Every structure is written in structure tokens, then in C-alpha cells.
Amino acid sequence: MENLINRYSNWLKLQRVVAYILRFGKKQRNHQTVNLSAEELQSARNVIIRETQKQLFKDEMNKLVNDKHISNATQIINLNPFLDKNGIIRVGGRLKNAELSYCKKHPVILSKSYLSSLIIKDAHHSTLHGANRLTEAVIRRQYWIIGLKNAIKSCIRKCCKCIRYNQVTATQMMGDLPDFRVSPFTYIGVDYAGPFQMSCSNGRERKTIQRLCCSFCMSFNKRHTSREAVSDMSTESFLTALRRFFARWGKILPIYSDNGKNFVGANRWIDIEFNDAVKKNNEVSSRVRSRWQSRQQCCKIFVCRAVWTTKG
Numbered sequence: 001m002e003n004l005i006n007r008y009s010n011w012l013k014l015q016r017v018v019a020y021i022l023r024f025g026k027k028q029r030n031h032q033t034v035n036l037s038a039e040e041l042q043s044a045r046n047v048i049i050r051e052t053q054k055q056l057f058k059d060e061m062n063k064l065v066n067d068k069h070i071s072n073a074t075q076i077i078n079l080n081p082f083l084d085k086n087g088i089i090r091v092g093g094r095l096k097n098a099e100l101s102y103c104k105k106h107p108v109i110l111s112k113s114y115l116s117s118l119i120i121k122d123a124h125h126s127t128l129h130g131a132n133r134l135t136e137a138v139i140r141r142q143y144w145i146i147g148l149k150n151a152i153k154s155c156i157r158k159c160c161k162c163i164r165y166n167q168v169t170a171t172q173m174m175g176d177l178p179d180f181r182v183s184p185f186t187y188i189g190v191d192y193a194g195p196f197q198m199s200c201s202n203g204r205e206r207k208t209i210q211r212l213c214c215s216f217c218m219s220f221n222k223r224h225t226s227r228e229a230v231s232d233m234s235t236e237s238f239l240t241a242l243r244r245f246f247a248r249w250g251k252i253l254p255i256y257s258d259n260g261k262n263f264v265g266a267n268r269w270i271d272i273e274f275n276d277a278v279k280k281n282n283e284v285s286s287r288v289r290s291r292w293q294s295r296q297q298c299c300k301i302f303v304c305r306a307v308w309t310t311k312g
């Protein structure tokens with residue numbers, strides 16, 4: 001049996017081979033299909049494990065068969081081992097009354113061997129190349145392998161796919177960031193959030209009111225945000241918040257927003273004010289004109305669908 005086990009590197013294939021050998025050994029020719037049943041695979045598994053345990057725990061098995069106490073010097077004495085009805089050594093433990101399956105309560109005892117490495121490899125593959133803890137958890141459902149953690153580490157260390165996918169990728173020096181990513185509030189986005197509870201006082205009494213939060217956020221860098229409280233969703237409230245923002249942070253370049261009615265209304269209002277100003281003063285200097293045009297361009301972009309969607 002040892003030679004047979006050593007010939008295969010796949011746990012499932014080994015079970016199937018042994019199952020076919022057992023089938024033909026019984027000389028039962030009345031099978032309806034060539035496919036193996038679950039019972040036949042289970043029998044093959046039991047045979048393989050029992051034969052392996054006879055080699056790994058020869059003295060312990062002899063004593064358990066003869067109902068003798070096993071030596072205290074053996075490495076499985078702490079597991080309270082016993083023989084099940086199939087002649088396999090299992091963990092005794094203290095989970096007899098637990099609502100678990102029989103295999104979980106009394107896992108099969110194995111130690112470092114070729115069969116153990118096959119079982120570990122099979123669990124590692126069945127978990128899609130799972131890490132140490134996941135592979136260990138899957139194996140513990142049925143087997144108690146002595147020195148399991150080190151064996152799993154060794155198995156994963158030798159796995160070609162894990163080696164390939166866990167390689168550290170090459171890094172390279174990145175170029176300098178563009179100016180709009182290092183200058184706060186150069187390119188900004190705007191959106192509303194809330195409502196939030198805010199406390200206000202008129203000097204005599206303090207009360208809590210609900211206010212929305214108009215959040216200006218620098219595009220491409222969410223760490224720079226400025227928040228202005230607004231009373232409602234109207235265009236006037238937004239323009240007031242926008243004035244406060246301009247006063248605090250100065251000139252800005254395009255503002256990105258969604259198509260909120262207040263944003264569209266603000267854009268329309270600024271367009272009207274701009275046209276009125278042009279009509280009233282036709283002698284606007286080229287410098288001022290360019291500034292207004294720049295501002296108008298900003299507000300045109302107001303109403304475009306934004307690339308900035310994060311709500312602050």
C-alpha cells in the first residue's frame with residue numbers, strides 16, 4: 001500500500017484508484033456504471049488511512065486493538081485517541097455532546113507523512129490556493145495532522161502558483177504631480193450633504209436647527225474640503241455659500257457639480273448678471289472682460305454633468 005500511495009501526487013486520484021482496486025478485488029461484476037459511488041470512495045479512504053496509520057502509529061494501534069493503555073511518551077497521548085468501527089485512530093477530545101458532525105468531533109489522527117502532504121495539497125487547491133489559516137480550517141474538519149501548521153507553510157512555499165501570484169511587483173519612480181493636484185481649491189467640486197443638526201444662539205437662548213451642508217471639495221484630492229452651512233436647497237442659499245467660499249479661498253477655476261436645480265439656477269443667475277453688466281458698461285477693459293469670460297466659462301461647466309460624484 002505504501003508503494004501505491006507514493007505513486008500518486010493527487011489525493012482524489014489515489015482514492016479512485018484504490019476504490020477500483022477494491023471493487024475488482026470483491027469480484028462484483030454487477031455494477032450498473034463504471035462511476036464510483038460515495039460509499040466506495042469512503043471505503044477507499046478508510047483503507048488508505050488505516051494502512052498509513054499502521055505505519056505511523058504501529059505500537060499505539062496494537063495497544064488500542066488489544067484494549068491496552070498506550071504509552072505516555074507517545075505524541076498522541078494528549079489527543080485521547082481511540083479506534084472507531086473502521087479501525088481508524090481518531091481524536092477522543094471532549095466534544096462528544098457538541099452539535100457537530102462525527103468527523104469534526106473526532107478527526108482522524110495523522111502525522112507527517114506523504115499522505116498528509118497529499119491531503120494538505122488537496123485542501124490548498126480546493127480553497128483556490130487559500131492561505132495558511134483557510135487551508136488549516138478545511139483540513140481540521142476531518143483530520144488532525146500533527147505539525148500541521150509547519151506542513152501547510154512548507155506546502156504553500158513550494159506551490160508554483162502561489163509563488164507566482166505572491167511575487168512583489170516592480171516599482172518605479174513616479175513623476176511630479178501636476179500643479180492642480182498640489183494646489184488646494186484650484187479645481188473643485190461641489191455637492192450637498194445632510195441635513196445635519198446644528199446649534200445656534202441669538203444671545204439669550206440656544207436652540208438646535210436643521211441645516212444642509214454645502215461641501216466644496218478639491219478634485220482629485222479628497223483631503224481638502226471646505227464646508228459651508230446652507231439653510232435650504234434654494235439658489236439664493238447656494239450663491240450665499242459660494243460668496244463665502246470665494247471670500248475665504250480666493251479665485252477658483254472650473255467648478256464641477258451635478259445637475260441640481262440650485263446649481264443650474266446659480267449658473268443662470270450669473271449669466272444674467274454678466275450680460276447686464278456688459279450692457280451697462282461697454283467700456284470694460286480687456287483685463288476685466290477676460291476675467292468675466294473666465295468666470296462665465298466656470299459657470300458653464302457648472303451645469304455639465306460632473307466627474308466628481310463623491311459626497312462630502
Ligand SMILES: [Zn+2]
Nearest residue numbers: 129159161162
Ligand atoms: Zn498555491
